[in-house]
Amino acid sequence: MPPQLLVLGLGPGDDALLTQQVRDSIASASDAFGYFPYVERLQGLEHLQLHASDNREELERARNALNLAAQGRKVLMLSSGDPGVFAMASAVFETLEQASPEEHARWQGVDVQVQPGITAMLAAAARLGAPLGHDFCTINLSDNLKPASIIERRIRLAAQADFAMAFYNPCSRSRPEGFSRALQVLQQECEPERLICFARNVSRPDETLRVVKLLDARADMADMRTVVIVGNSQTRQVGKHVYTPRSYKAASSATSAVTDHA
Amino acid sequence: MPPQLLVLGLGPGDDALLTQQVRDSIASASDAFGYFPYVERLQGLEHLQLHASDNREELERARNALNLAAQGRKVLMLSSGDPGVFAMASAVFETLEQASPEEHARWQGVDVQVQPGITAMLAAAARLGAPLGHDFCTINLSDNLKPASIIERRIRLAAQADFAMAFYNPCSRSRPEGFSRALQVLQQECEPERLICFARNVSRPDETLRVVKLLDARADMADMRTVVIVGNSQTRQVGKHVYTPRSYKAASSATSAVTDHA
Numbered sequence: 351m352p353p354q355l356l357v358l359g360l361g362p363g364d365d366a367l368l369t370q371q372v373r374d375s376i377a378s379a380s381d382a383f384g385y386f387p388y389v390e391r392l393q394g395l396e397h398l399q400l401h402a403s404d405n406r407e408e409l410e411r412a413r414n415a416l417n418l419a420a421q422g423r424k425v426l427m428l429s430s431g432d433p434g435v436f437a438m439a440s441a442v443f444e445t446l447e448q449a450s451p452e453e454h455a456r457w458q459g460v461d462v463q464v465q466p467g468i469t470a471m472l473a474a475a476a477r478l479g480a481p482l483g484h485d486f487c488t489i490n491l492s493d494n495l496k497p498a499s500i501i502e503r504r505i506r507l508a509a510q511a512d513f514a515m516a517f518y519n520p521c522s523r524s525r526p527e528g529f530s531r532a533l534q535v536l537q538q539e540c541e542p543e544r545l546i547c548f549a550r551n552v553s554r555p556d557e558t559l560r561v562v563k564l565l566d567a568r569a570d571m572a573d574m575r576t577v578v579i580v581g582n583s584q585t586r587q588v589g590k591h592v593y594t595p596r597s598y599k600a601a602s603s604a605t606s607a608v609t610d611h612a
Numbered sequence: 613m614p615p616q617l618l619v620l621g622l623g624p625g626d627d628a629l630l631t632q633q634v635r636d637s638i639a640s641a642s643d644a645f646g647y648f649p650y651v652e653r654l655q656g657l658e659h660l661q662l663h664a665s666d667n668r669e670e671l672e673r674a675r676n677a678l679n680l681a682a683q684g685r686k687v688l689m690l691s692s693g694d695p696g697v698f699a700m701a702s703a704v705f706e707t708l709e710q711a712s713p714e715e716h717a718r719w720q721g722v723d724v725q726v727q728p729g730i731t732a733m734l735a736a737a738a739r740l741g742a743p744l745g746h747d748f749c750t751i752n753l754s755d756n757l758k759p760a761s762i763i764e765r766r767i768r769l770a771a772q773a774d775f776a777m778a779f780y781n782p783c784s785r786s787r788p789e790g791f792s793r794a795l796q797v798l799q800q801e802c803e804p805e806r807l808i809c810f811a812r813n814v815s816r817p818d819e820t821l822r823v824v825k826l827l828d829a830r831a832d833m834a835d836m837r838t839v840v841i842v843g844n845s846q847t848r849q850v851g852k853h854v855y856t857p858r859s860y861k862a863a864s865s866a867t868s869a870v871t872d873h874a
Contacts, residue, residue: 366636369730371628408858434737436858440745443855447848462853464738466730468631475696476726483702484758485766487749487775496746496860500774504747507773511766513749586709591724593705596670596698598758 352461355419359432359467364553367468383415384428412445419460432469436490471516474549474577479591486514509539515580520572530569545581614723617681621694621729626815629730645677646690674707681722694731698752733778736811736839741853748776771801777842782834792831807843
């Protein structure tokens with residue numbers, strides 16, 4: 351076996367949403383790196399040495415994990431959800447790309463594998479019904495790593511394309527205004543009856559789901575544990591579920607589409 | 613236990629990508645409905661009665677499954693990947709919405725639950741590296757249920773927003789031109805060096821991955837078993853992996869963004 355770094359997704363919270371592949375990887379690893387709350391989920395597994403670190407230390411964490419893997423340990427890098435969606439997989443590849451010549455030599459024998467997980471928007475969509483059953487887009491509303499202007503531009507173009515949208519990190523303590531700005535753009539581009547779903551702590555004991563019309567949406571309905579799903583112009587409710595039809599009735603401009611089934 | 617219809621995702625192919633939740637549901641169900649190749653995956657489980665049907669019979673399949681669930685059986689509706697992404701969850705809710713008064717009365721006691729799975733684009737992204745590590749969109753290129761014009765419009769707006777893109781159903785026997793048209797739109801909107809990834813039969817023994825520049829992409833590189841992932845303007849390769857950085861360098865117009873890291 352070559353030295354391995356397995357970049358894993360632990361899903362949104364409930365262990366029943368782990369894949370067998372991830373379970374097997376956890377069972378056979380020696381070390382696990384990750385942000386505190388994700389590493390905490392593996393506490394009590396005596397074969398695993400845990401290396402927790404804080405948010406925004408992703409590159410340092412990746413460097414430490416690669417160094418340990420290069421020593422022949424079988425190392426996990428933990429994300430919640432899916433590691434490829436706004437999570438650690440990109441940070442690991444950024445670290446590999448920025449390697450010094452010494453690091454490059456040290457890390458080149460490490461087999462880096464990404465193993466997928468259930469990402470928050472798909473867990474939330476399942477609990478709601480099927481709001482992402484037609485074309486959609488996925489936007490991280492955090493402006494830590496990109497300008498706020500590109501976020502607004504993407505929401506605007508996504509509304510014009512009539513995509514359903516999933517928003518990650520809608521707001522945080524350091525950025526309470528993030529989601530109000532997104533709501534303003536939606537109010538400019540979409541009809542007031544557009545459905546917006548707030549899914550908080552999905553699959554956890556304190557999960558909450560809330561579905562409102564755009565005209566009733568308020569910024570304080572989302573916090574950092576919330577995934578927000580915005581329907582497209584044809585998304586509607588049937589009983590307690592929200593769904594987007596597979597078929598799409600054409601409109602000359604998506605922004606003027608009428609929700610004739612709403 | 614009320615009558616149940618569980619709408620499940622079997623993941624892209626490898627049973628190691630099933631969640632424990634889905635395994636438990638399969639173990640305790642009495643009947644499973646689905647498209648032939650998905651139902652085939654459960655052959656040999658003696659406690660399960662299998663009800664396979666053909667493609668494009670989704671609403672009839674959902675009706676039959678709801679009828680059986682209403683009789684008190686514990687019924688599974690199978691999709692590959694995730695049931696909420698271009699799969700059976702929306703079809704089940706469409707069927708519930710269109711219920712006749714008799715059907716409505718018969719089905720109203722049925723507890724319909726959707727259980728998520730690993731969708732093809734996330735399995736493909738994991739095998740490739742992290743091409744969906746920044747904002748992205750997900751488009752079904754099939755024009756069975758929507759006009760070709762809306763597909764082109766969405767690809768064009770997605771390119772202008774500089775989303776990475778995942779394409780499902782890029783072409784089929786009845787629609788060989790579907791993917792050439794998408795390629796033409798990309799060639800108009802994106803730089804020739806843009807990375808395009810073709811992931812076929814992901815997680816199966818005959819999986820193939822191929823990464824090319826847009827200028828080298830040809831329509832025959834995709835078939836109906838392929839998921840296509842188009843990078844954003846900053847997606848690049850490191851070693852054998854493809855990834856999209858978490859951070860985004862601003863450009864006044866995304867379509868004129870220069871890939872200064874390419």
